[in-house]
Amino acid sequence: MNTAHSSLELHLTDTPRPDDVAVVSDALDRFNTDVTGIADRRSLAVLVRERDTGRVVGGLTGRTSLGLLFVDLLYLPPALRGTGLGSTVLRRAEDEGRARGCVTGALYTISFQAPLFYERHGWRRLGEVPCAPAGSSRIFMTREL
Secondary structure, rough: HHHHHEEEEOOOOOOHHHHHHHHHHHHHHHHHHHHHOOOOOEEEEEEEEOOOOOOOEEEEEEEEEEEEEEEEEEEEHHHHOOOOHHHHHHHHHHHHHHHHHEEEEEEEOOOOHHHHHHHHHHOOOEEEEEOOHHHHHHHEEEEOO
């Protein structure tokens, strides 16, 4: 490193502490707010819980920011797939995105996961990037809300 960085060191980890992740995330959020004048980043989750225990068995996580709904994760156990519950979860997230002023949604899925599910719900492919295993790809998708 050059002399301006001589008091710093790099630390590579696959287990970052939540407070360390927050430092980076919050700093970028402040930068975005300073540039845009908009401070609207919020987490979003639609959780599927067992009625009797309250245990989460699946759901959707994401966030909203600067007019975009980002879907990070959507998972349902195999026994719940094909029941319409996934459609309901996605629709609830999209509705909440709209309520928060989002006009567009963004996500990525993997070719062996659920691209057809999202396409049935109005999402369209923006592009693909090959990934493992061979023949698979990450599919980036968007949807007007």
